[in-house]
Amino acid sequence: MANVDIAAIRADWVGRVFQEFDIVVDRERMLEFAISGGETDPRFIDPDDPEFQASTGFPTHVNVARMLPDDFPQIGTGGIDGGKSIEWYKPMRAGDHLHAEVQIADLYEKTGRSGTMVFIVNRMTFTDADGEPVAMVDWRMIRQD
Amino acid sequence: MILDLHTHSIRSDDGRAKVANYCQWIRKKELPLDGVVLTEHRQFDDESDYRELEDQYGLLILKASEVETDYGHVLVFGVNEDMVHAFDFARIDNPLPMVLAAAKRCGGFAVPCHPGRRNVGLFSHYEERGPVDDVEVVEIYNGGSIPGEDERSRQEAQKYGYRGIGGSDSHIVSRIGLCATEFVDDIATMDDLVAAISAGRCEARTWRT
Amino acid sequence: MRIEDVELGDELPEEHPDVSLATVRRFVRSAEMDFPRFTDHDAARAEGLPGAVIPGIMSQAQLAAMVHRWAPGCSILTLDTVFRNSMVVDTPVVCRGAVTDVGDDGIIEIDITIISEATGATGVLGTARVRLAD
Numbered sequence: 409m410a411n412v413d414i415a416a417i418r419a420d421w422v423g424r425v426f427q428e429f430d431i432v433v434d435r436e437r438m439l440e441f442a443i444s445g446g447e448t449d450p451r452f453i454d455p456d457d458p459e460f461q462a463s464t465g466f467p468t469h470v471n472v473a474r475m476l477p478d479d480f481p482q483i484g485t486g487g488i489d490g491g492k493s494i495e496w497y498k499p500m501r502a503g504d505h506l507h508a509e510v511q512i513a514d515l516y517e518k519t520g521r522s523g524t525m526v527f528i529v530n531r532m533t534f535t536d537a538d539g540e541p542v543a544m545v546d547w548r549m550i551r552q553d
Numbered sequence: 554m555i556l557d558l559h560t561h562s563i564r565s566d567d568g569r570a571k572v573a574n575y576c577q578w579i580r581k582k583e584l585p586l587d588g589v590v591l592t593e594h595r596q597f598d599d600e601s602d603y604r605e606l607e608d609q610y611g612l613l614i615l616k617a618s619e620v621e622t623d624y625g626h627v628l629v630f631g632v633n634e635d636m637v638h639a640f641d642f643a644r645i646d647n648p649l650p651m652v653l654a655a656a657k658r659c660g661g662f663a664v665p666c667h668p669g670r671r672n673v674g675l676f677s678h679y680e681e682r683g684p685v686d687d688v689e690v691v692e693i694y695n696g697g698s699i700p701g702e703d704e705r706s707r708q709e710a711q712k713y714g715y716r717g718i719g720g721s722d723s724h725i726v727s728r729i730g731l732c733a734t735e736f737v738d739d740i741a742t743m744d745d746l747v748a749a750i751s752a753g754r755c756e757a758r759t760w761r762t
Numbered sequence: 763m764r765i766e767d768v769e770l771g772d773e774l775p776e777e778h779p780d781v782s783l784a785t786v787r788r789f790v791r792s793a794e795m796d797f798p799r800f801t802d803h804d805a806a807r808a809e810g811l812p813g814a815v816i817p818g819i820m821s822q823a824q825l826a827a828m829v830h831r832w833a834p835g836c837s838i839l840t841l842d843t844v845f846r847n848s849m850v851v852d853t854p855v856v857c858r859g860a861v862t863d864v865g866d867d868g869i870i871e872i873d874i875t876i877i878s879e880a881t882g883a884t885g886v887l888g889t890a891r892v893r894l895a896d
Contacts, residue, residue, distance in 0.1 A: 440792035445823025446779050449830045464826035464838045468819045469793035489818045491567075491888070493842035516566060518594065519621050519645050521671045521847075527566070548844075567844050569889045574862050574871070581771045699847070699883040724844070725887055726862035727873040 412483055414526065418515045426477035427510040431470065435502035438462050441469060461499035467534060467543045468492045470508065475530060475549065477512075483526050484551035490527055491548045497541040506534045506542060513546060526551045554740055555758065556613065557589045557733040559628060559666060559692060559720020564601070565594040570726045572603055576610040584730040588613025590630070590746070592720070595621060595643050597632045615743050618642060619666065624649040624678045624685060628692065628720070631661025631747040649675075653687045662747045664718060666692040669705030676709045684713060690750060693717030694759040696731030697724075703759075718750065719757035732759045763833035765868045765894050774832045774859035774872070779824040781816050786851050789820045800851070811848060816855070818845035821886040825874040828857045835895030839869065843888035847878070854879040862889070869893050 435455060442452035442463035452463040475487070500506070513531035517524070528549045534542040560575065561568035572591065579586050589612065591598065596618060603614040617630045620642050627649065629636065639655035640647050649665070656663035668675035668691045675691060693706045694717070710717055719732035737754040740746050749755050783801065790796045798805035799815060806814040822843045829838060849855055855876050863871035869891055876886045 437792055440788065441823070444785055444789035444792055445820060446827035447823070447830065448827065449834065452830075463823065464830075464841050465819055465823040468822065469795070489845055491842075491844040491886075492819060492822060493840065493888075495840045496838065517645055518566070519626070519673050521673060523672055524645065569842060569844070569873075569887075571863075577770055578862060581769075697884075699881060725873040725875070725889060726871075727860040 412481070412526070414515060414517050417481055417483070421477070421480065421512045422515060423511060423513070424477070425509050425511045427474055429508055431506050431508060433462065433500055433502055433504040433506065438466060438502055441466050455502070459499075461501055464494060464496070466500065467494060467532070467545045468547070470532065476528070483528070484553055486550070486552050488550040488552070489547070490550040493546045495544045497543060498536070500534070500542055504542075505537050509533050522552065524553050554587045554736045554738070555585055555733050556736065556740060556746070557586055557721050557723070557730050558718055559592050559619070559695065559722045560589050560729060561593060561722070561724045562591055564596070564598050565724070568593070568724045570723065570729070572601070572614065573606055574726045575729050576606050576612055578726050578729060579612065580610055586612070586730045586733060588615065588740070589729065590615045590617050590720075592617045592619040592628050594619050595645070597637055597642055613740065615746060617743070620647060620652060621645040621673075622647045622649040622652050624665065625668065625670070625673045625675050626666050627652055628664045628666050629656050629661055630664070630750065631656070631659070631743050633659055633661070635659040636661055649685050650687065653685070660747070662690070662750050664690045664692060664750065666720065667695040667698060667702060667706065667722065668692065668709065669702040670698065674702070674706070676705060679709070688713070688715060690716045690718060692720055692757075694719035694732035694757045696721035696728055696761065716753050717757040718755060719759055731761050732757070734758065763836065763894055765864065765870070768861055768864055768870055768894065770861055770864050772861040774828060777824070777828045777857040778854060779827075779857060781849070781851055781853070781855055783814065783851050786814070786816060786820065789823070790817060793817070793819060803851070812850050814851040815848040816851055816885070818843070818886060821845075821849070821876045825857055825859070825876060825886065825888070826890070828859060829872060829874070829890055829892060832859065833892065833894055837893045838890050839893055840891040841888065843874070843886050845886055847883040847885050849876065849878045849885035850880070855885065
């Protein structure tokens, strides 16, 4: 991508936590996400199930105030979603108080059908009130010329 | 002898397949493959040693690379110390004529892959910039192509007189072997492979339905 | 579904998930990403898209749901998906899965894909690591 030094940005930013916030897991949102996402397992769609918990993709929806640090260099435009991975460590339950940390986990350039792309991997890690890890989401954001 | 000449493992940024799982899958599904060539994106993997897997599964496992050029993506076979210093594998804008020449000079061979694909395929650049000298072989069957892309690859390869190879471009285990290349002679080493592709002693195959 | 019932190469039953505009609208509201590119064909075309597109995370959720139906009581430990091509709302898609590894520790790996039945293009592909129920 023209006029962007990917290696330098990578060296400066990868691994730096740039945002932290707290959330309370909302029961109704959990239910709606699971049902409209096609789940039929009572663990995800029946609040009376003793194992009621967030469905697999639920942490991917958490919106952050800032996708990138305030002073992050301008790289291309757009914000296409290149993919998400989720790693679970323990179930997320309605009413849980979670702490989230966000960092840039990786940054690289490649070409594809739609042109030149920079992938910015935004990593969000959730921990519970005891500081135990609950889940980690990697979001591969694509910026283009 | 049939080899899948275009595969990615977890060493590629978008690869999700472990090489051991490719091997298990090939044997379990009784695929007609005798081996695979790992072509990781924008790098040459000089660290991984797959000899144990080769012995365990009776498969040939070779390593090459998929690099990016101003005319789209290109498979480079026969990567060696000279070649990794001849151009920057990590760049996304290597000049294609330079990659073709460097590969040959270093004893290897470069093959534009999925040439019928928009933006990252050779022929999409021919529309505006005309053909490149020294292209001899292109990948005419690619397991990741969407309908229309391989058809265009074959038509234009015929038009320009290019020979063809095939590869699955698999990024997950279950897509290995969708397309491959059948060789006239036995291939035991990367040198054998380069010689066979250079001499045209191979033919692209597809099992896509 | 228990570990002794699973073999490398097993294929999950294909599914044809609901990708209607109504369901996509419901999903994006729950996911707090209620943008016209997902919910309005005309607005999406104005952005250069072929029509309103199915959010990648909705496809991902549908793939997870397929795994849960195939192996009731299982836990998905990781779900790693690459969003490769846009798929259009109201256009049929098919979800597929295949077991690619069966570990001694009771954990299996599954390849997962969603393919547009209109274009044949793979919209989403990836893998899931899954612990089967005891």
